[in-house]
Amino acid sequence: MKKVLLLLAKGFESFEASVFIDVIGWNLVDGDKTTELYTCGFTxxxxxxxxxxxxxxxxxxxxxxxxxxxxxIPGGFEEYGFYEEAYHPDFLELIRDFDKQNKIIASICVGALPIAKSGVLNKRKATTYNHKNSIRQKQLADCGANVQMEPIVLDENIITSWSPATAMGVALLLLKILTSEKNANYIKEIMGF
Known part of the structure; x- marks a missing residue:
């Protein structure tokens, strides 16, 4: 069984969290039945x-x-305190530990920023939220990432993306890496995408 840990910081974006829950869950019920999702937080x-x-x-x-x-890692809103926990040393250390073991790390939108802050995106390709005059791409670059102007970026074991619109694509890419392209396409089809 392939297990996915959904790491939630205070202020997480519910839509971005839900796509991981649904895609991994649909696969458990109707796909190749090899994935499970577990949630984690500070409280x-x-x-x-x-x-x-x-x-x-x-x-x-x-x-x-x-x-x-x-x-x-779903993104979240600064107005709801996302960065207070997303930049916490324990949050960043968990990211580093997953990367040290070359495990897949999938993020949506500003979920890329704690990955960058942890140091694992240094000199690696990545993207993050990029809406008009967004400072988030600059923050990503300031952490050493090689910012790409693409909706979804895969660099070795790390997936980053630039908005909630990419959420389903990220979750399906994660499923493809964990299982197979055929299986991910099947889940995409039966979910109606």
């Missing part, structure tokens, strides 16, 4: 953007990365 109940609350499976300090095959 048992994580409050996302717009006041959405999610009870997580485990706390960040309880994670044994040897039990997981991939890490998924």
């Amino acid at each position: 048992k109940e994580v409050t996302g953007s717009f006041g959405i609350k999610l009870n997580v499976d485990c706390l960040i300090n309880e994670v044994n990365i040897n039990e997981f095959d991939a890490l998924a």
